[in-house]
Amino acid sequence: MSDTALGHIRVIDLSHHVAGPYCTKLLAGFGAEVIKVERPGTGDPMRSLGPFHQGRKDLERSIPFLWLNTGKQSITLDLKSEKGQEIIRRLVQEADVVVENFSPRVLSSLGLAYDDLRTINPALVMASISNYGQDGPYRDYRADEISLYAMSGLMNETGDPEREPLRAGPDLAQYSAAMCAYAAILSALHRRQATGRGEHLDISIQEAALVNIEMGLVETLQLGQVRKRTGDRHSMMPWQHYECADGEVAVISGPIRHWRRARKIFDEPRLFQSKYDHCLVRRFLRDEYEEILVPCVKQYRKKDLFYAGQEQGLAFAYLATLEEALELPQHRAREFFTEMDHPVVGRHRYCGAPFRMSATPWRSQRAPLLAEHNAEVYGRLLGFTEEEIQAMEEEGIF
Amino acid sequence: MSEQPFAGIRVLDFAHEWAASIGPRLLGDLGAEVIRVEYARRMCVIRGARLGRKMYNRHPRWHQVNRNKRSLTLDLRQERDLDAFMDLVRISDIMVSNSRPHVLEKLGIAYDDLKRVRPDIILVLMSAFGTGGPWSGFAGFGGTIEPLSGLQQLTAYSRQGKRYRTREMDVCNGLMGTCAIMTALLHRQRTGEGQFVDLSQTETATHSLMGEHLLEYVMNREQTLPLGNRHSYFAPQGCYPCRGDDRWVTLTVQSEKQWQALCGLMGRPQWVDDERFAGRSRRRRYHDLIDEAIAAWSRELSHYQAMHLLQGAGIPSGAVLDGRDLQQDEHLAARDYFMTAGDAGDLLFPGLLFRSSGGDGRIFRRGPDLGEGNEYVLRDLLGRPEDEVSRLDEKEIGTGYDPE
Numbered sequence: 001m002s003d004t005a006l007g008h009i010r011v012i013d014l015s016h017h018v019a020g021p022y023c024t025k026l027l028a029g030f031g032a033e034v035i036k037v038e039r040p041g042t043g044d045p046m047r048s049l050g051p052f053h054q055g056r057k058d059l060e061r062s063i064p065f066l067w068l069n070t071g072k073q074s075i076t077l078d079l080k081s082e083k084g085q086e087i088i089r090r091l092v093q094e095a096d097v098v099v100e101n102f103s104p105r106v107l108s109s110l111g112l113a114y115d116d117l118r119t120i121n122p123a124l125v126m127a128s129i130s131n132y133g134q135d136g137p138y139r140d141y142r143a144d145e146i147s148l149y150a151m152s153g154l155m156n157e158t159g160d161p162e163r164e165p166l167r168a169g170p171d172l173a174q175y176s177a178a179m180c181a182y183a184a185i186l187s188a189l190h191r192r193q194a195t196g197r198g199e200h201l202d203i204s205i206q207e208a209a210l211v212n213i214e215m216g217l218v219e220t221l222q223l224g225q226v227r228k229r230t231g232d233r234h235s236m237m238p239w240q241h242y243e244c245a246d247g248e249v250a251v252i253s254g255p256i257r258h259w260r261r262a263r264k265i266f267d268e269p270r271l272f273q274s275k276y277d278h279c280l281v282r283r284f285l286r287d288e289y290e291e292i293l294v295p296c297v298k299q300y301r302k303k304d305l306f307y308a309g310q311e312q313g314l315a316f317a318y319l320a321t322l323e324e325a326l327e328l329p330q331h332r333a334r335e336f337f338t339e340m341d342h343p344v345v346g347r348h349r350y351c352g353a354p355f356r357m358s359a360t361p362w363r364s365q366r367a368p369l370l371a372e373h374n375a376e377v378y379g380r381l382l383g384f385t386e387e388e389i390q391a392m393e394e395e396g397i398f
Numbered sequence: 399m400s401e402q403p404f405a406g407i408r409v410l411d412f413a414h415e416w417a418a419s420i421g422p423r424l425l426g427d428l429g430a431e432v433i434r435v436e437y438a439r440r441m442c443v444i445r446g447a448r449l450g451r452k453m454y455n456r457h458p459r460w461h462q463v464n465r466n467k468r469s470l471t472l473d474l475r476q477e478r479d480l481d482a483f484m485d486l487v488r489i490s491d492i493m494v495s496n497s498r499p500h501v502l503e504k505l506g507i508a509y510d511d512l513k514r515v516r517p518d519i520i521l522v523l524m525s526a527f528g529t530g531g532p533w534s535g536f537a538g539f540g541g542t543i544e545p546l547s548g549l550q551q552l553t554a555y556s557r558q559g560k561r562y563r564t565r566e567m568d569v570c571n572g573l574m575g576t577c578a579i580m581t582a583l584l585h586r587q588r589t590g591e592g593q594f595v596d597l598s599q600t601e602t603a604t605h606s607l608m609g610e611h612l613l614e615y616v617m618n619r620e621q622t623l624p625l626g627n628r629h630s631y632f633a634p635q636g637c638y639p640c641r642g643d644d645r646w647v648t649l650t651v652q653s654e655k656q657w658q659a660l661c662g663l664m665g666r667p668q669w670v671d672d673e674r675f676a677g678r679s680r681r682r683r684y685h686d687l688i689d690e691a692i693a694a695w696s697r698e699l700s701h702y703q704a705m706h707l708l709q710g711a712g713i714p715s716g717a718v719l720d721g722r723d724l725q726q727d728e729h730l731a732a733r734d735y736f737m738t739a740g741d742a743g744d745l746l747f748p749g750l751l752f753r754s755s756g757g758d759g760r761i762f763r764r765g766p767d768l769g770e771g772n773e774y775v776l777r778d779l780l781g782r783p784e785d786e787v788s789r790l791d792e793k794e795i796g797t798g799y800d801p802e
Binding site: 005006008022026030049050051053054055063064066067068114132133135136137138141142143144146147148149150151152153154155156157158159160163164165166167168169170171172175176178179180181182183184186187188189190191193194195197198199200201202203204206207208210211212213214215216217218219220221222223225226227228231232234239240241248250252254255256257258259260261277278279280310313314315316317318319320321322323324325326328329330331333334336345348349350351354355356357358359360 | 444587621802
């Protein structure tokens with residue numbers, strides 16, 4: 001028995017790409033035994049999508065795969081074959097949780113829908129993550145991240161109002177859904193402790209991502225107000241980026257009540273005339289206020305202004321490059337990055353724990369090689385002999 | 399009706415603004431009793447800037463973010479209120495806060511203080527920069543965390559172009575805070591052990607949105623993003639104009655079959671055999687030309703029409719929806735996504751984070767009026783005499799917008 005939070009939980013991970021794998025990465029990090037089931041030969045399609053370590057296309061060098069699958073075991077299994085389906089059922093019998101993100105009709109066509117699996121394991125918690133949920137008219141609609149970002153109302157608010165909406169760089173909709181799925185699974189395990197029963201969780205990426213705009217959306221529903229892109233002109237003022245001597249600085253007038261403390265930073269009394277005292281007034285006088293503010297900011301180097309603001313209790317920031325982000329003094333002091341070894345790509349810095357738990361630590365372990373744990377899982381857990389495993393591999397089942 | 403997952407759990411919501419409100423709100427949706435602790439002299443910014451007509455009780459955004467919660471007003475610098483707070487800790491299971499660590503210490507409600515009266519208490523402290531380290535006392539909002547974490551380097555129309563903010567740091571951090579809460583509660587249910595969760599919002603934003611992008615930089619000293627609306631692998635991908643004002647549709651062509659279908663839709667069947675467009679790499683070289691052709695086609699259609707046609711042809715696509723579209727969207731309606739709250743009549747609220755066959759979450763009340771739960775908590779739960787129940791003095795209420 002380990003001292004991790006989820007050391008008692010076994011997860012069968014049928015997921016691929018981003019949303020399912022990030023969810024199961026978190027489960028693995030907090031101690032769950034996660035058995036990732038991959039397609040024989042090629043594995044999770046993410047293994048074939050770059051960017052790749054050193055630009056070398058290889059199933060073991062996909063950088064997003066290496067990030068998204070830490071701490072898991074990998075087995076290969078052909079879910080389309082009858083033997084494969086039989087083996088999955090045996091694995092499910094031994095599991096607490098199944099996570100999958102196939103299109104909604106795929107698993108039922110394989111006889112592996114929740115209704116099939118719960119007959120073998122009534123305590124099973126199964127999480128199904130999909131673009132638009134398990135029912136409704138868009139159930140079978142296809143999507144890449146950009147479409148999910150668009151359909152969840154986020155893209156409408158991102159970018160320049162004079163141009164087309166802009167996709168967020170990170171896969172924001174899918175990561176939102178991944179965290180919702182993790183929370184959903186743990187809430188179901190919490191309930192299972194009391195009832196002994198499992199349940200089926202339906203996570204729609206669209207709905208999970210909608211929480212990102214819940215404040216604007218409820219104003220549409222109840223007040224009829226519809227938000228537009230603002231090009232990052234925040235409703236607070238100042239609350240945005242300005243050019244400085246060597247880059248960009250976020251001049252944030254928050255906590256709002258503290259803005260006058262900026263007197264100690266900017267040697268420009270006009271900024272602190274009493275007519276500008278209230279943040280909402282400043283917003284309506286944005287142009288004239290910026291005319292005074294922008295030249296003041298220009299005189300500073302970005303890190304100097306960041307520290308000067310923070311010294312006054314104001315939440316200033318600078319626009320960090322990735323290099324600078326990796327070297328943040330705060331990250332170094334908290335040892336946010338950990339080094340991990342991998343037999344193919346070697347030793348590298350990864351983000352460690354997403355949060356620190358005083359009693360139940362995070363485990364940092366590398367992503368698995370394709371089929372790395374076939375012998376262990378099929379042998380130890382299901383009792384296959386070496387010869388049987390080899391035969392299944394030759395048959396293309398493993 | 400099956401039992402809600404967190405029935406019997408009592409949550410102290412010591413949040414300011416949005417991020418730390420999200421986890422307690424989900425617990426409320428799922429059956430926990432959530433008590434929002436408020437400081438009336440400086441209310442949460444989500445309660446707005448105006449006192450007249452008690453506007454601070456009337457904002458839909460407050461009603462949404464803090465639904466299913468009670469409101470308790472306390473001034474923790476007063477001994478009597480601090481005593482009441484500690485009595486409340488004694489009968490609570492978890493506290494969630496996004497204060498900077500030294501603020502809790504100064505108020506005498508740091509983890510060790512809480513633990514003294516409630517040994518199995520959970521504290522999830524989700525400050526901007528975490529506990530310890532040179533920036534622990536620094537202030538941070540989404541607008542601070544997004545640039546410092548490097549995240550903002552990933553979103554722009556072009557490689558060298560202006561960097562834009564995305565939506566929404568408070569939410570990705572709030573969702574990770576929710577994961578922390580769930581993890582700690584499950585462990586406590588099984589072992590009886592509480593704990594302290596130290597969450598840095600700068601770290602969680604990094605972890606939950608840019609792990610693979612930082613790893614790319616670590617491994618290759620390169621960054622693929624930003625690419626505007628294009629895809630790093632597939633082509634074409636983009637956001638194209640539709641009929642109407644500020645109407646757009648997105649699409650991604652992920653296979654040759656989808657490319658052929660798109661050529662058919664656009665009325666350019668000759669492009670199917672055109673060598674310039676054979677395979678995603680070549681299409682990337684002619685992306686501008688392809689974009690023009692797609693735009694010429696999409697411009698004649700509504701964004702929904704374009705999406706339905708593209709989906710009908712098997713091409714991943716999505717209309718860029720605004721709030722009004724979402725309100726009227728047939729899919730969300732069919733899934734009953736929008737919900738009423740028990741005490742708010744017909745008014746609709748954005749719904750649940752997920753659905754469950756074991757019984758869904760519920761919205762039984764909108765976000766509370768300031769001090770709505772004072773009597774319930776102080777008199778009914780804690781048994782304080784009538785004269786110790788905090789009565790709100792209108793003159794002492796202040797907004798989060800007031801200058802110092």
